[in-house]
Amino acid sequence: MRVLGIDPGGRYTGYGVIERGPGGLVYVECGVLAPRADATLPVRLCQIGAGLREVIEELRPDVVALEDVFHGAHARSALRLGHARGVAMYVAAQHGLLVHEYPPARVRKTVLGHGGATKGEVAVIVRAVCGLKTAPKPDAVDALAVALCHVLSGAAPALSRRPRLGRRRA
């Protein structure tokens, strides 16, 4: 099972792909999509969507994992985040991929064992698990963390191929 984690954002969108094979976890790739800051919002969203399409078509994930949003966010930033998040979900659904959402605390708890872990601790674990020599950029780390959370949560691969409408979150 190959999982694409996405961390959509108003400015940067991180992505990270992890595979659960017979021999354990395998790190595939991670990166950050950075649309031009001086482009209009629709153009930036177009660049994010095109980047995600490229990642999906090249790396062929079986499922997408997305962080559920920070509920305490300000309405303005929630809207900004929503734009990028909507495009990520749209592109995933266009490719027939199921999207699983995980709250931030659940991601930290699954990856580190406790929900109160810092960003720095998450980065250390993600880097170690993926066997990376240098730390990826923060948005890529967050994307890998949510992908890792999905893999470690043990969602059965069959689930990702049997969509049921209206089902509750795993």
Place this chain on the structure above:
Amino acid sequence: MRVLGIDPGGRYTGYGVIERGPGGLVYVECGVLAPRADATLPVRLCQIGAGLREVIEELRPDVVALEDVFHGAHARSALRLGHARGVAMYVAAQHGLLVHEYPPARVRKTVLGHGGATKGEVAVIVRAVCGLKTAPKPDAVDALAVALCHVLSGAAPALSRRPRLGRRRA
């Protein structure tokens, strides 16, 4: 100049197309995209995107007009709205269309002459201007209103063909 107005929403997305021809305003079409309520969010967004793609490819607008959002919205509803709005902008940008945003009060003021107009008053004017026998659904009315706002604001057609990055809202 043919304008596609879009009113994206968490549940329904309205659209309305108006043309400014040599003989004045011409109503083209309006409608509401209503994804299945029991579908997952990514699937609903996929249905909204597919519907907008179909509208754009069939009716060939020159430009898109979108209502700027209600700033006082709750973070949760802003996020929901953002998802649909992001998809609308993405699909528009994919088709090379410029997106113009108008605050709700500006739409009402342009269409009715004062920013404090009620939804009912907007519906009456939109119906009259478009020469419709029955009132369209509320989301379609809002979409027609923002399309009308763009046409009446007199944004030069040339503007929609000369995108400048980082430009301010009209």
